Amino acid sequence: MLLFLFVRVCESKPNFVVILTDDQDDVLGGMEPMKSVQRFIANEGVTFTSSYTASPICCPSRASFLTGQYVHNHMVQNNSLSGGCYDSKWKYHESHTFATVLKDAGYNTFYAGKYMNQYGTKDAGGPELVPPGWTEWHGLVGNSVYYDYVISNNGVPTHSTNEYLTDVIRELGISYVENQTEAAPFLMVLAPPAPHQPFTAAPRHNGTYHNVTAIRHPNFNVAVEDKHWLIRMPPSPLPDTMIPELDRVYRSRWEALLAVDEMVADVINALESNSLLDNTYLIYTSDNGYHIGQFSQAYDKRQPYETDIKVPLLIKGPGIKKNVKNHQPVLNIDLAPTIIELAGLEVPRSMDGRPIDLQNENKTERYMLIEYYGEGQDGTVDQNCPWIYDSDNLAQCYPQYECKCQDSKNNTFACLRHIGERINRKYCMFDDNEGFTEMYDLSDDPYEMTNIIDQTFPAVKHWYQLTLSQLLICSGAAKCDNPLEGSNLV
Ligand SMILES: *[C@@H]1O[C@H](CO)[C@@H](O)[C@H](O)[C@H]1NC(C)=O
Ligand SMILES: *[C@@H]1O[C@H](CO)[C@@H](O)[C@H](O)[C@H]1NC(C)=O
Ligand SMILES: *[C@@H]1O[C@H](CO)[C@@H](O)[C@H](O)[C@H]1NC(C)=O
Ligand SMILES: *[C@@H]1O[C@H](CO)[C@@H](O)[C@H](O)[C@H]1NC(C)=O
Numbered sequence: 001m002l003l004f005l006f007v008r009v010c011e012s013k014p015n016f017v018v019i020l021t022d023d024q025d026d027v028l029g030g031m032e033p034m035k036s037v038q039r040f041i042a043n044e045g046v047t048f049t050s051s052y053t054a055s056p057i058c059c060p061s062r063a064s065f066l067t068g069q070y071v072h073n074h075m076v077q078n079n080s081l082s083g084g085c086y087d088s089k090w091k092y093h094e095s096h097t098f099a100t101v102l103k104d105a106g107y108n109t110f111y112a113g114k115y116m117n118q119y120g121t122k123d124a125g126g127p128e129l130v131p132p133g134w135t136e137w138h139g140l141v142g143n144s145v146y147y148d149y150v151i152s153n154n155g156v157p158t159h160s161t162n163e164y165l166t167d168v169i170r171e172l173g174i175s176y177v178e179n180q181t182e183a184a185p186f187l188m189v190l191a192p193p194a195p196h197q198p199f200t201a202a203p204r205h206n207g208t209y210h211n212v213t214a215i216r217h218p219n220f221n222v223a224v225e226d227k228h229w230l231i232r233m234p235p236s237p238l239p240d241t242m243i244p245e246l247d248r249v250y251r252s253r254w255e256a257l258l259a260v261d262e263m264v265a266d267v268i269n270a271l272e273s274n275s276l277l278d279n280t281y282l283i284y285t286s287d288n289g290y291h292i293g294q295f296s297q298a299y300d301k302r303q304p305y306e307t308d309i310k311v312p313l314l315i316k317g318p319g320i321k322k323n324v325k326n327h328q329p330v331l332n333i334d335l336a337p338t339i340i341e342l343a344g345l346e347v348p349r350s351m352d353g354r355p356i357d358l359q360n361e362n363k364t365e366r367y368m369l370i371e372y373y374g375e376g377q378d379g380t381v382d383q384n385c386p387w388i389y390d391s392d393n394l395a396q397c398y399p400q401y402e403c404k405c406q407d408s409k410n411n412t413f414a415c416l417r418h419i420g421e422r423i424n425r426k427y428c429m430f431d432d433n434e435g436f437t438e439m440y441d442l443s444d445d446p447y448e449m450t451n452i453i454d455q456t457f458p459a460v461k462h463w464y465q466l467t468l469s470q471l472l473i474c475s476g477a478a479k480c481d482n483p484l485e486g487s488n489l490v
Contacts, residue, residue: 013107013185013343014318015280017173017267018335020065020189021260022058022114022144022196023253023301024286026051026312028215030195033254036265037314041282043323045316046358050329050419053288055371056301056308058143059085059117061287061332066097068336068351071371073475078375079117079143086116086124096350098336099133102187105345108180112138112172113165113191120152127152138172140165144193146200146256164202166192166256170263177270187339192263194256195290201255208258214243214250214292219305219447224295226451228436230411231303235402236296242402246293253290281317281342283335298401302372304415304428304438305448309370317342320358329366329419330356337477352480365420367483369471374411381405416468427464439464 024030031037054064055071063069063076063084071077074093076084084090094100103109111134120127120141127150130137141150141157148161151168160168173190180186201208214220221237238246264284271277291307292299301308313330333353340347341355376395381388385403388394393409415428424443430436439453439461453461470483479485 012182012279013105015180015185015276016102016187016283016339016343017271017280018187018189018283018339019260019264019285020062020113020191021257021286021312022191022193023288023290024195024257024312025289025291025307026286026310027289027307028217028250028292030253030257030286030290031312033209033257034261034264036261036268037284040265040268041284041314041316045282045314045320045322046324046326046361048313048315048326048328048330050327050363051285051311051313051332052309052330052368052370052417053286053311053332054369056288056303057372057375058287059083060371060373062116063090063093065285065287065332065335066099067093068098068333068347068353069093070333070352070369070471070474070480071373072472073350073352076116077373080375081118081121081123083373083375086118086121090116091125095132096348097133098339099187099189101340101345101348102343103133103135105343106184107343108136108184108186109134110136110138110173110176110186110188111191112169112176112189113140114144114193114196115139115191117143120150120157127157128155130155136176138169140191140193144196146193146198164259166194166259166263167202170259170266173263173267174270177267177274177276180274180276182276185343190263190267192260194260195253199249199252199256201252202259205255205258207255209251209254212251212254213247217294217447219295219449220293221296222449227295227438228411228413228430228432229434230405230408231295231297233405235404238293238296238298238402238404242298243293245400246299249299250292279318281315281320281339283339284312284314285332285335286311287332296404298404298406300396300406302374302407302411304370304372304413304426306442306446309415309417315356315358324361326358326361327363328356328360329363329368329417331368347477349476352475352477354477354481363419363421365423366418366481367467367471368417368419369468369474369480370415370417371472372411372413374409375407376409376411414468414472416464416471418464427461427468429465429468437461
C-alpha cells in the first residue's frame with residue numbers, strides 16, 4: 001500500500017496554469033482591482049516584492065518569459081519582424097521553451113491569447129502555423145486588442161468582431177480544465193490583452209472606477225533635468241489639460257483588468273470542481289510594467305524606471321507556503337527554469353534564469369540585467385505634432401500625448417538592477433550620442449527623483465560598468481548569476 005502510494009505520488013506530475021497579462025504595472029497600484037487573484041493566489045501562496053522583467057516591452061519580454069533567456073541571447077530586440085519578433089532566429093529559440101520541454105515529457109500543453117506581437121501575420125508564417133510546444137493552440141494574431149481579432153484555433157484562423165477577448169480566453173480555459181483527467185499532467189498559459197491600450201473594459205465593468213484618478217507619487221508630472229534626453233524633451237511638465245486623460249487611462253486599465261480577475265476566479269473554480277486544484281501551480285505575472293505621468297511622460301512602457309520594469313508575480317501550489325511575501329530579487333527569465341524544475345525535469349543549459357527558491361523569502365544579493373532597444377524610424381512623428389524636428393528617429397509622438405515622444409531609436413539602454421539585504425540600486429547606461437548614465441539609490445530614493453551618478457565614487461561606477469558589460473555577454477545561469485567570476489577583470 002505504502003509503496004503503491006509512493007509510486008503514485010512520484011508519477012503524478014503537477015499541473016501549471018500561468019496567467020500572463022499585458023502591460024500590468026505593480027508600482028502604480030495595477031494589482032488593486034485583482035481581488036480574486038489576491039484571495040485565491042496571494043492569500044494561498046507567495047507574492048514577490050522584487051520581481052522584474054528582462055525588457056520593458058512586449059515581444060522581447062515574452063521571448064524571455066518563454067525561453068528563460070536574456071534579450072542578448074534570444075535576440076528578439078523589438079516588436080517588429082525585423083527586430084526578431086517572429087523571424088527565423090526566433091523560430092529556432094521557440095523550439096527551446098518551457099512549453100517544448102514539458103510537452104516532450106508528456107504534458108498536455110495549452111495556450112490561449114496574445115503571443116509574440118507578430119505571430120500569425122503573413123511574414124511570420126501566417127495563422128496556420130502552430131508554434132512548437134503546444135498540443136492545443138488558441139493564439140491571437142498580432143498585438144493585443146479587445147474586439148475584432150483573429151485567433152488561430154489550432155492553425156485554423158477564426159475572425160471575431162464582437163466577443164470580448166478576455167471572456168473568450170476565459171471560456172477556452174474553463175473548457176480545457178473541464179476536459180482534463182489525471183491521466184496526463186497539463187500546462188496552460190492564459191494571456192489576456194488587458195490592460196494594454198486601448199484599455200477597453202468589458203461592458204459590465206465600464207464605469208466601475210468612474211471616480212478613481214491616477215496615483216500621484218512624488219515623481220508624477222515633475223519637470224526633469226537629470227535624466228536622459230528623451231525624458232527631458234518638452235513639454236515638461238505636461239500641461240494641466242493632459243491630466244484628465246492620464247486619469248482616464250488609469251481607471252480604464254483597472255476596469256479592463258476586472259475581466260481578468262473574473263477569469264482567474266472561474267478557472268480556479270473549474271480546477272477545484274475537477275479535483276485538480278491541489279496538484280496545480282498557479283503563476284500570475286505581466287510582461288512589463290507601465291508609467292502614467294511619471295517624470296512628465298504620458299503613458300507607456302519602454303523606460304528604465306521601476307514603473308516600467310517591475311512586474312507583479314504571485315505563485316501558489318503544492319508545498320508552497322501560504323500568504324507569504326517573498327523578497328528575493330527575481331526576473332521573468334526565472335519562470336521557465338522554475339516551471340521545468342517544479343515539473344521534475346532538467347533545465348536546459350541555454351536558459352540564463354535560475355529556478356526560484358520558493359522556500360526562501362530573503363533578499364539574497366543579485367545583479368539583474370534589463371535590456372531595451374529603442375524603437376523609432378524616420379517619419380514616425382505624428383503629422384499633427386509638426387513642431388517636433390525628427391532628427392533622432394523619434395516615435396510615439398501623438399497629439400493625445402501633447403506630442404510628448406515616448407520612444408526613439410537611440411532610447412537604447414542596459415541597466416543593472418542590484419538588490420541585496422542592504423543594497424537597492426540601479427545603474428543604467430544609454431547607447432545614445434551622450435553615452436548618458438543614470439544611477440539611483442532606491443533605498444532612500446524609491447521614486448528615482450535624483451540621478452546620483454555624479455556623486456558616486458569612481459571605483460563604484462567602475463565596478464557597475466564592469467558588471468554590466470559582463471552581464472551583457474553572459475550566457476547560461478552559472479555565468480549570468482556570477483558575471484565577474486573568472487573574467488580576470490576584477
Ligand atoms: C473539451 O472537450 C469538448 C468535447 O470533446 C470539445 O468540444 C472542446 O473543444 C474541448 N475544449 C477545449 C478547450 O479543448
Ligand atoms: C463606457 O463609458 C464611457 C463613459 O461613461 C462611454 O463614453 C463609453 O461609450 C462606454 N463604453 C461602453 C463600451 O459601454
Ligand atoms: C465616488 O463616487 C461615489 C458615488 O458614485 C461617491 O460616493 C464617492 O464619495 C466618490 N469618491 C470620490 C473620492 O470622489
Ligand atoms: C527593430 O529592430 C530592427 C533591427 O535592429 C530595426 O531594423 C528596426 O528598425 C527596429 N524597429 C523599430 C520600429 O525601431
